[in-house]
Amino acid sequence: MPRDRANARRALGDREMMPATVGRDLCLWVVKPGSLQRDDSGEILEARSTVTLIESGPTHILVDSGLAGEEKAILSGLDKIGIVPEDIQILVNTHQHSDHTGNNHLFTSARWLHGADLDGLGIAPGVRIAATPGHTMDSISVVCHSSIRSVIAGDALPTMDNFLKDLPPRIHVDRRLAMESLHRIANMADLVVPGHDHPFSIPERNYVTLEGLGRAVHAEGSRRGRM
Ligand SMILES: [Zn+2]
DSSP states (O other), X not given: OOSOHHHHHHHOOOGGGSOEEEETTEEEEEEEOOEEEEOTTOOEEEEEOOEEEEEETTEEEEEOOOSTTOHHHHXXXXXXXXXXXXXXXXXXXXXXXXHHHTTGGGOTTSXXXXXXXGTTOEEETTEEEEEOOSSSTTOEEEEEESSSEEEEEETTSOSHHHHHTTOOOSSOSOHHHHHXXXXXXXXXXXXXXXXXXXXXXTTTTEEOOHHHHHHHHHHHOSOOSOO
């Protein structure tokens, strides 16, 4: 750990900063939750992506980097966890829309991964890429497989509402592919970190507190929910 992680955790006031401990050596943190503002007709006015940190043993992986102008929020989110941008070894962009790539420049020492040709690639123990096309053809998700299965979905599953109402992302290049990807994620995941919303549980069909999920997993000693 680059700094005293236990102190960092104690100092956290924001529940979004709590990690989901999804296995002894696998941890998820929402550095900055995503958001989506719509007008009355549902058209998107402003979109900011979720920024997620995965710790797999000593490897730090950042998934998406938010909208340009969010540097401060991202740096302060990382600082609360106790890491600096130079600690990020791998930067994954779920796709190339600018609300997901706006702060890539902060992570110059990271290996940059993107694109559907990475489908199936393992990038760290328990962490692999899955192609999830439909929103864009190059959309990918990051699957963390440990005591539970978590999917960092980008805009293949942008909000919990898309899952609950079985709706494709509003912006898509192929509706059939988008629905296939959404269903594949829902079928494989216990926990989803969506592209523009807070983390939610597939079996509970509700938002989750990440730390609570970690505790539940350890208490039960096994993966919850359906696969
Ligand atoms: Zn997008």
